[in-house]
Amino acid sequence: FGTDGKTEKHTVCVEGNIGSGKTTLLEYFSTYPYTEVTKEPVEKWRNIKGMNALEYMYKDASRWGLTFQTYVQLTMLQIHTQPQVKRVKMMERSIYSAKYCFVENLYQSGKMPEIEYTVLTEWFDFLLKTQDIKVDLIVYLKTKPETDLRRIKERCRPEEKQIPLEYLETLHNLHEDWLIKKKFPLPAPVLVLNGEYEKEEMIKEYESYTPHILRGPA
Numbered sequence: 001f002g003t004d005g006k007t008e009k010h011t012v013c014v015e016g017n018i019g020s021g022k023t024t025l026l027e028y029f030s031t032y033p034y035t036e037v038t039k040e041p042v043e044k045w046r047n048i049k050g051m052n053a054l055e056y057m058y059k060d061a062s063r064w065g066l067t068f069q070t071y072v073q074l075t076m077l078q079i080h081t082q083p084q085v086k087r088v089k090m091m092e093r094s095i096y097s098a099k100y101c102f103v104e105n106l107y108q109s110g111k112m113p114e115i116e117y118t119v120l121t122e123w124f125d126f127l128l129k130t131q132d133i134k135v136d137l138i139v140y141l142k143t144k145p146e147t148d149l150r151r152i153k154e155r156c157r158p159e160e161k162q163i164p165l166e167y168l169e170t171l172h173n174l175h176e177d178w179l180i181k182k183k184f185p186l187p188a189p190v191l192v193l194n195g196e197y198e199k200e201e202m203i204k205e206y207e208s209y210t211p212h213i214l215r216g217p218a
């Protein structure tokens with residue numbers, strides 16, 4: 001973050017597996033006066049003129065993966081490019097994790113044919129070239145897939161009821177490949193948080209890492 005921290009604007013993307021605690025982190029930071037938080041537009045994905053793309057995708061990823069991920073890419077781009085009012089914009093995930101984690105998972109698991117993966121990749125590459133997508137920091141909530149699974153069960157989002165541990169393990173490995181092993185380009189430095197704690201401990205952890213700017217001028 002810049003020295004004076006007064007005028008510059010910053011964008012932080014919060015990345016992590018399903019159930020890794022992104023919502024809890026974002027809800028906490030939404031209380032900071034200088035921060036605007038945008039959560040994942042899951043409600044849009046669940047209701048495209050009354051059609052639930054998320055449900056379709058979980059029911060038949062091979063048939064609906066491209067449809068769903070194309071819409072995710074659009075809705076994430078809209079968030080990346082929406083006018084920023086406050087000094088810090090915090091986003092839940094990004095157009096990058098959409099591509100490097102979720103689309104990659106569909107392709108590597110054989111659920112997305114090469115031609116669909118190629119079309120999505122050409123869209124992704126063109127958007128990065130032509131759109132103003134700026135990320136200053138990636139916060140990676142690192143968790144064990146078993147923890148994610150337990151939390152998903154507790155949260156019980158209808159579409160996520162059947163998510164198997166294997167899917168979470170694959171997604172975990174893809175997050176690690178991108179954010180830790182740097183197998184895909186990183187648009188910003190990565191701050192790794194231990195997402196294994198319960199809420200109270202997590203808040204102490206956020207506080208320990210919260211740079212001055214998120215707290216606004218003294």
Ligand SMILES: Cc1cc2cn([C@H]3C[C@H](O)[C@@H](CO)O3)c(=O)nc2[nH]1
Nearest residue numbers: 018040042072093094097098102160
């Ligand atoms: C960027 C991005 C988020 C995202 C979420 N999802 C799924 C995982 C969760 O079950 C749900 C909400 O995160 O949507 C997906 O399949 N592809 C995605 N791509």
